Amino acid sequence: MIADAIRADIASGKLAADQRLPSESELAEAHGVSRATVREALKRLAAQSLIRTRRGAAGGAFVHRQSFEEACADMASKATLLIGLNEIDIATACEARFALERGCMRLAAKHRGPEHLDIMRREIARQKDPELSDEAFCASDVAFHRALVDAAGNPVLSWQLAAAVEGIEPLMNMITYRQRDRDAVIGLHEAIADALEARVGSKLEILIDYLREQTLRTAHAAQGHRLAAKPESPHPRD
Amino acid sequence: MIADAIRADIASGKLAADQRLPSESELAEAHGVSRATVREALKRLAAQSLIRTRRGAAGGAFVHRQSFEEACADMASKATLLIGLNEIDIATACEARFALERGCMRLAAKHRGPEHLDIMRREIARQKDPELSDEAFCASDVAFHRALVDAAGNPVLSWQLAAAVEGIEPLMNMITYRQRDRDAVIGLHEAIADALEARVGSKLEILIDYLREQTLRTAHAAQGHRLAAKPESPHPRD
């Protein structure tokens, strides 16, 4: 397959970033296929963000060096689809999300800068508006946690976590928050911001645990029937 | 774009898994475009694993319910490309990997079954073979950690972690292990297996920290020049 050949060239570094591929007609002749076939292969590569095409005189297909930013968006939409198609329940998704997030807390405490605190405090202020819709509250929550994870200063972590958090946003949007629930979440957010400011990683881990339990309680109240089917494990805790 | 329309239908659940899409000719007529254009759109969806095509009498495009297994492989290859193209160093990748893994330890302690321990002990036995090549040692390491993460019993976690661990395998393969390093790693692996068997999550977290430091030391010794450029943060620990 011609797409695989080009893909291998990119992965191996034979084709450098931003380098222009031969034109469709040339590729067709070189590989002994028609232009239509080449185009389908290029579309496939474009769907994987390996190339970008421009048309016009200096146009063509160019090797695209995907940024973590873009990869993030890809991953998030992929995670959303995966979770949707495989009928993952809120409890499982939450468990995963908070487990991953918890792992970043000590790094976040170590590497956080003032800009991360700024974003988090701004989102907390927004969350206090009682007129906020549930969707907007969720979106603000995502922004808050994204800043929290970015504070770890590790692009790989930010990439993975953003995908997890944004991927389950549709699930979280199904939750209806009562004002009491919102107050509890906001209180924890403030405690998290304080602990991050003071760089106390151990406290951050505990607060994330609280937040997980709070979120699960809220989700449980909103759609208890979906969680009821998942019995608690009989294994003892450590 | 016709591809986006179909994608939206799949994401929204309007098109169920394994459902057959209209034929290319019908799609072309329905959307008022040519069959070639439809084909390019379908190729794009196929590249994202949203559909699979079969040819023949009962052929066509079918909505593909991607399994976590497949998504894992996709993610891993994507992570490899990302890390390679963006020149992520081993230290950053390791930091991310062990941070995420650490987050799963308490869940793993809670939900692990005998099969996870079996796999881990088998891989440990394999790692003890001094004739093992560095690549094979790495591969066994990946299998060990994969079982460790699977023990958490959360498909979303397994998916994310497997991608992270396998994605950085090429980086890890650049490390040459001395026998002393291998012994240290194997010792930690045995301690991890023991702690998992005893379901002591807190000890697992500590052991993961040790393993991270051991791995970083090994990587540092093997290619100190790549890590030397990243100075330690001046911030205090918690």
Added chain:
DNA sequence: ATTTGCTTAAATGTCTGACAAATGAAAACA
């Protein structure tokens, strides 16, 4: 009654040739 082989229809896979649209660069012009 069961198996085997042939035919046929439906669908994707590919090819060919053409035209439309965008785009950058060179040429023509003021």
Added chain:
DNA sequence: TGTTTTCATTTGTCAGACATTTAAGCAAAT
């Protein structure tokens, strides 16, 4: 010199044709 026009190049789309694969139906032979 600066502006406009023209032009060549390249991707985007279309229409129609043929090749290939596959399932299903049918008929003949065992």
